[in-house]
Amino acid sequence: MDFRFSPEEENFRQEVAAFLKKEGPKEWHKRKVSFFDMSGQENWIAVHRDMSRKLGAKGWLSLHWPKEYGGKELSPFYRLILREELAKYHCPGYHSLSVDFVAPAILLKGSDELKKRFLPGIASGEVMWCEGLSEPGHGSDLAAIETFAKEDGDFYVVNGQKIWTTYAHFADWMFLLARTDRNAERNYRGLTFFLVDMKTPGITVNPIINMAGHHDFNEVFLDDVRIPKENIVDAVNKGWYVAMSVLDNERTSDLGYAIAGTLLDDIIEGAKEMDMLNARNKIRMAELYTECEIARLTHYHVTWMLSQGKPLDYYAAICKLLGFEAIQHVAEFGLEVFKNYGILSDHSPLAPLYGRISSCYLRSFGHSMEAGTSEMDRDVIAQRGMGLPRLR
Amino acid sequence: MDFGLNEQQEMMQTLAKDFLTAEYPDKVLKAMVKDELGYTPELWKKMAQTNLLGLSLPEEYGGVGDFLDLVVVLEEMGRVCYLGPYFSTVVLGGSLIASAGSNEQKQKYLPGIAAGKTIFTLALTESLNDYTTSGVKLKATAQGDSYILNGKKIFVTDVQTANYAVCAARTRKGITLFIVDLTIAGITVNPYQTAAGDKQGEIIFKDVKVLAEDILGEVDNGWDYIVKTLQKANVARCAEMVGMAAQALELALDYAKERNAFGHPIGAFQSIQHRFADMKMDIDGARFLMYQAAWKINESLDAAKETAMAKAFVSQACKRVMHSAHQIFGAIGFTEDHILHYYTKRARAYEFSFGGPDEQLAKLVDIVV
Numbered sequence: 001m002d003f004r005f006s007p008e009e010e011n012f013r014q015e016v017a018a019f020l021k022k023e024g025p026k027e028w029h030k031r032k033v034s035f036f037d038m039s040g041q042e043n044w045i046a047v048h049r050d051m052s053r054k055l056g057a058k059g060w061l062s063l064h065w066p067k068e069y070g071g072k073e074l075s076p077f078y079r080l081i082l083r084e085e086l087a088k089y090h091c092p093g094y095h096s097l098s099v100d101f102v103a104p105a106i107l108l109k110g111s112d113e114l115k116k117r118f119l120p121g122i123a124s125g126e127v128m129w130c131e132g133l134s135e136p137g138h139g140s141d142l143a144a145i146e147t148f149a150k151e152d153g154d155f156y157v158v159n160g161q162k163i164w165t166t167y168a169h170f171a172d173w174m175f176l177l178a179r180t181d182r183n184a185e186r187n188y189r190g191l192t193f194f195l196v197d198m199k200t201p202g203i204t205v206n207p208i209i210n211m212a213g214h215h216d217f218n219e220v221f222l223d224d225v226r227i228p229k230e231n232i233v234d235a236v237n238k239g240w241y242v243a244m245s246v247l248d249n250e251r252t253s254d255l256g257y258a259i260a261g262t263l264l265d266d267i268i269e270g271a272k273e274m275d276m277l278n279a280r281n282k283i284r285m286a287e288l289y290t291e292c293e294i295a296r297l298t299h300y301h302v303t304w305m306l307s308q309g310k311p312l313d314y315y316a317a318i319c320k321l322l323g324f325e326a327i328q329h330v331a332e333f334g335l336e337v338f339k340n341y342g343i344l345s346d347h348s349p350l351a352p353l354y355g356r357i358s359s360c361y362l363r364s365f366g367h368s369m370e371a372g373t374s375e376m377d378r379d380v381i382a383q384r385g386m387g388l389p390r391l392r
Numbered sequence: 393m394d395f396g397l398n399e400q401q402e403m404m405q406t407l408a409k410d411f412l413t414a415e416y417p418d419k420v421l422k423a424m425v426k427d428e429l430g431y432t433p434e435l436w437k438k439m440a441q442t443n444l445l446g447l448s449l450p451e452e453y454g455g456v457g458d459f460l461d462l463v464v465v466l467e468e469m470g471r472v473c474y475l476g477p478y479f480s481t482v483v484l485g486g487s488l489i490a491s492a493g494s495n496e497q498k499q500k501y502l503p504g505i506a507a508g509k510t511i512f513t514l515a516l517t518e519s520l521n522d523y524t525t526s527g528v529k530l531k532a533t534a535q536g537d538s539y540i541l542n543g544k545k546i547f548v549t550d551v552q553t554a555n556y557a558v559c560a561a562r563t564r565k566g567i568t569l570f571i572v573d574l575t576i577a578g579i580t581v582n583p584y585q586t587a588a589g590d591k592q593g594e595i596i597f598k599d600v601k602v603l604a605e606d607i608l609g610e611v612d613n614g615w616d617y618i619v620k621t622l623q624k625a626n627v628a629r630c631a632e633m634v635g636m637a638a639q640a641l642e643l644a645l646d647y648a649k650e651r652n653a654f655g656h657p658i659g660a661f662q663s664i665q666h667r668f669a670d671m672k673m674d675i676d677g678a679r680f681l682m683y684q685a686a687w688k689i690n691e692s693l694d695a696a697k698e699t700a701m702a703k704a705f706v707s708q709a710c711k712r713v714m715h716s717a718h719q720i721f722g723a724i725g726f727t728e729d730h731i732l733h734y735y736t737k738r739a740r741a742y743e744f745s746f747g748g749p750d751e752q753l754a755k756l757v758d759i760v761v
Contacts, residue, residue, distance in 0.1 A: 001401070001460060002394040003684050077393060268761060277761070286756040290681070290701045297680035304395045318673055375662075381672055382665035386645060389660040 003300075009077055016060070016085040023054050024091040031354040032266050033090045035259050036327070036367070039214040040346060040359050044092065045170050049128070051093025055082075056125025061099050065107065069119045076306045080255065080299070087258035097167065098122045098129040100253035102175045105193070105246045109234040118173075118195065130171035131250075132162040132196070132220060133243060139164070139369075140376050142177070143188035143240065147222060149178040156180070156194065156232075158202075158225040164370075168205045168218040171198055176227075177243050180236050193239035195231040202226070212362035213346075250371045251316040252302050256323020257295035260330045263360060264288055267334045270353045274338070281337050288330055295322040314385035317377040324367035325374065331357075331364040395683075397464065404447075404461045408468035411442050416472040418731050424475045425589030425734060429553050431476035439478070440508030449486050453498050454506030459624065463631045463686040470635020473734050475590060477511045477550035483628040484549070484621060485512020488558050492569065492609035492617040501556070501571070513554040514625075515545035515572070515595050516618065523622060523747050525567055525615050530597060532561035532568055539563075539570065539607075541578075541600040547745070551581045551593035558608055559597070566612030570602045577601075588737035622746055623689060623699045629742045630682040630706040636735045636742075637675050637713040641668075643732065644717040658720070667716045674709035681705055697759045704752035707743035714739050 005013070025047050038044050055061055063078040065071020072078075079100075086094055103122045106114055121127030138145045147160025158178055168174065176194045184190030196203075202225040208217040233242050268285060271277045277285075302319045305312060334357045335342040346355025368374040382388045397405065415435055424430050439445050448462040449455025462482065469478065486505050489497060489512075504510035519527045530543025541561055548557065551574075559570045574581065578600035583593035609617050645668065648659030658664050681702040688695035714736040718725045725732045743749070 001397065001683060001687050003687050005393060282757045282761050283753050285761055286704070286753045289756065289760050290705050293701055294677035294681060294705065297684060298677065300393055301395050301676075301680065304393050307393075308396075318676065322673065322677070375666070378666040378669035379662070381669035382659075386668055386672060388645075388648065388665050388668060389657055391656060391660040391662070 005077065005081070009075075009081060012078055013081045013085060016082055017089070019058065020085060020089040020091050023051075024089050025051065028092065029090050031090070032262075032356060033092070033354075034263060034356060034360055035087060035092075035094075035254065036363050037212075037214075037356060037359055038092050039216050040212070040355075048092040048095070049125075051091060052095055052125035052128070053093075054125070055093050056123060059123075061094075061125050062103075062119070062123035065103070065119070065123070069107070069115055070123045076303050080303050083255045084258045087255060087262050090262070093125070095125070095128050095167075096250075096253045097131055097171070098127065100249050101131060101246050102129050102173075102195075104249045105175070105233060105242050106195075108245055109193075109238075109242050111230075113230065114195070114233065121172075127172045128167065128170065130165050130168040130174045130198075131246070132165060132168075132174045132176035133246075134164045135161060136163050136219075140373055142243070143186075143191070145177060145179060145191070147176075147178045148182070149180050149192060149194065149227070151180075152226075154229050155226045156192075156229065158194070158196075158222045158227060160222050162220040162222070163217075164208070165205075165218045165220045166216050166370075168198070168220050169207060169215070174198055174220070175233075175246070176222075177239050180239075184237065188240040190237055191239040191243070192236050193233040193242035194227050195233065196225065196227055200225050200227070210363065211365060212359050214359070214363065247372060248312055248316040251320035251377075252299070252306075252312065254323070255299060256320070256325075256327050256367070257292050257299055260288075260295065260323070260326035261292040263327065263334065263356075264292060264330045266353055266356070267330070267337055271337045274341070274352060276337050276339070276341075281333070284333060284336075288326075288333055291322075291326050291329060295319075295326045298322050314381050317372065317380040317385075320371055321374055321377040321381075324370075327360075328364040328367050331361040335361045400457065401461055401464045404457060405464045405468060407442065408444070408465040409471075411439075411444070412468055412472045412474065416474055421473050421475065421731075421734060428583075430550070430589070430591040431553060436476070436508050436511075440506065443506075444478070445482060445508050446506030447482060449482070449490050449502055449506055450498070453490075453502035455490070455502065459690040460683075460686055463627065463683070466628050466631035467635040467638075470632035470637075471639040473636060473639070473731075473738055474632075475738075477513070477553045477591075479625075479628060479632070480513040480550040480554060481505055481511050483625055484514035485554075485556065485558055487624055488514065488569070488608065488617060488621050489571075491620065492614070496605075497571065497608065510556065511550065511554045513548055513550050513557045514621065515548050515557040515559040517547045517746075518543070518545060520547070520744075521751070523751060528560050528562055528567050530559070530561045532563050532570065532602075534563070535601075537604050539568075539602050539604065541570065541572070541597040541602060543597050545595045545597075547584075547592050548595055549745070550591050551595055552583050552591045557595065559595075560614060560618055563612050567615040567618070568611050569608040569614035569617060571606045571608050572597075572600065572602055586741065588741040589734075590738060590741050620689075623685075623695050625746045626699050626703040626752075627682060627685045627689060627695075629745055630678070630702045631686070633706050633710040633739055633742055634675065634679050634682055636739050637671075637678065637710045640713055640717040640732060640735050641671050641675060644668075644671075644720040648720055664720060667720065671713045671716050674713055678702075678706040678709040697756065700752040700755040700759065703747065704749045704756065707739075708749055710739045711743060 149156040181190030342357040344351040346359040446455040580596040685698035
């Protein structure tokens with residue numbers, strides 16, 4: 001048992017902190033922009049892309065990849081440290097959809113050719129990805145998706161619709177789950193995982209604005225979109241397993257606890273300045289501090305399991321649930337601390353913390369839905385983790 | 393970063409599990425709760441022979457292992473809802489003497505503790521709201537080579553069985569610790585009747601004469617040892633509560649898999665499954681916090697914050713798990729015959745010992761806000 005980082009890991013943390021202080025967007029640091037609140041910032045896509053390239057140039061987007069594909073083969077704790085520091089510095093540029101969702105899937109299930117084609121662009125921070133999983137009517141029940149890919153010579157021709165496609169409006173590529181067999185015995189056995197160039201004719205992206213007023217989501221229409229067969233990850237009708245590995249990565253990638261913890265620190269600092277802390281919310285603050293600590297240790301535990309090559313199993317679901325619910329609870333607390341000021345618009349000059357209280361609170365409604373709802377996570381924990389039977 | 397148990401800890405875990413499974417079945421627990429003393433000398437002797445009583449004490453005085461080993465064993469004790477003067481003797485008395493005692497005192501008491509001949513406790517609490525120096529009012533007045541103790545200690549664990557108590561008393565310029573033989577003149581022990589059957593009581597000191605050689609640590613400087621001991625005590629209670637909660641979860645899980653309603657095991661219903669998921673997360677989180685605090689204590693690092701977080705959360709999480717287990721068991725878990733209420737009651741008693749969530753959160757506010 002040891003709850004310390006190694007000296008090498010501590011050195012890496014120092015290195016990242018020094019780099020971010022020098023190269024991170026100062027304005028974002030000052031405004032304390034949260035990872036999930038980036039799209040509220042003007043010109044954010046350019047800033048995000050710029051930082052992504054800088055992180056890529058340091059080799060920090062492929063820290064634990066095999067050396068063969070440009071990685072450093074470091075333990076997953078390095079990635080965690082990088083993301084903790086990014087959260088602390090309120091720094092964008094870590095496009096987890098590329099780095100932590102699709103890259104591990106390609107590494108795990110992709111052909112050598114796919115690895116050579118796609119990993120360098122992700123490692124350099126140049127190419128950004130979006131995720132084509134959910135459809136209208138099929139979110140939690142993902143295996144029932146209807147978007148269909150029909151074989152046609154060396155291609156598959158795709159027709160259908162995806163929704164809640166975060167960042168599709170600027171992504172270069174999309175990973176797409178589509179049905180290739182409508183007669184499969186079990187619906188999840190008829191799915192295939194494709195890599196799609198967003199410039200392919202037939203793709204239409206329409207914005208969906210969330211209740212915080214920000215543009216993250218989109219709906220994506222696919223009309224006779226032709227995808228070459230070599231862009232299939234693993235094999236035809238094996239896409240479900242690729243998608244599941246993506247989801248497990250997704251559930252352990254974004255450090256909910258670090259985002260929540262940074263927000264909590266910011267709230268306390270702002271509340272002290274405005275003299276808004278009372279006895280009741282001091283106690284609540286201590287509880288939230290503890291909640292973030294548990295989410296942190298849970299994430300460290302999962303990262304340790306990864307570093308030992310142990311299967312994550314349902315721990316990925318626990319990790320996501322605790323981290324993301326911690327953000328919700330902290331955001332809710334922020335509103336309660338700042339009261340009337342907290343619920344001012346994020347554009348109001350009177351809004352505390354540059355308007356982040358209301359915008360983080362409103363954005364946080366999505367946290368118990370994205371990457372699997374909290375209800376689905378609890379199903380996974382109970383069924384996969386504790387062996388409780390499924391009701392059919 | 394390493395979340396695994398080492399070989400020694402795994403060995404202690406197996407040893408404790410095997411020992412307690414054999415020696416502490418439900419019927420022993422039920423008998424001990426009813427029993428006036430809550431322990432049998434026979435079992436105590438066996439625990440000594442199994443090396444459990446010397447855990448975390450220095451090797452030269454018959455001890456073995458460190459605080460993390462002790463915590464691993466306490467978690468197993470929680471699983472069987474063990475009742476007996478183990479916590480009082482090893483976690484409170486033993487560790488205080490090991491950390492503050494002179495060589496003579498260590499030689500006099502520690503081998504006896506490890507061999508199962510001496511039972512210790514700590515006489516500290518006088519006010520439940522005040523675990524600071526100001527809470528200690530019991531007076532020790534110097535008189536020649538001795539001190540005269542007058543006052544009252546409440547909620548002393550295992551007063552029924554303890555041979556000695558370490559007593560925190562107010563001296564001229566601070567707090568001084570005394571090792572008090574509980575059979576000497578002027579001491580009155582009044583056992584409490586507790587809902588959980590755990591053994592506690594009060595000690596009244598009336599002109600109790602203690603020799604200066606029985607001072608533990610330095611005159612007026614006893615409080616620092618108490619602070620460290622309170623941290624150990626709270627983390628140890630957390631370890632027991634984690635074990636208790638884990639066992640309650642396991643019992644409820646077995647039940648939910650076999651108890652049928654509407655043609656399905658009740659564990660197939662989502663309302664029950666989500667309860668279980670929450671219980672599982674509560675226990676995992678509790679265990680992480682507990683081990684982090686225990687590890688810090690074991691490494692002699694400052695563990696004030698980690699201990700406060702652990703005790704505040706673990707006791708609340710343990711309560712939630714017990715309440716959920718009751719709901720899952722339904723009416724059968726509400727009966728006196730059922731084992732579950734032994735865990736529920738004890739969990740609540742441990743929650744409040746040495747400062748409950750209110751006190752811990754207040755401490756945490758002082759540290760982090």
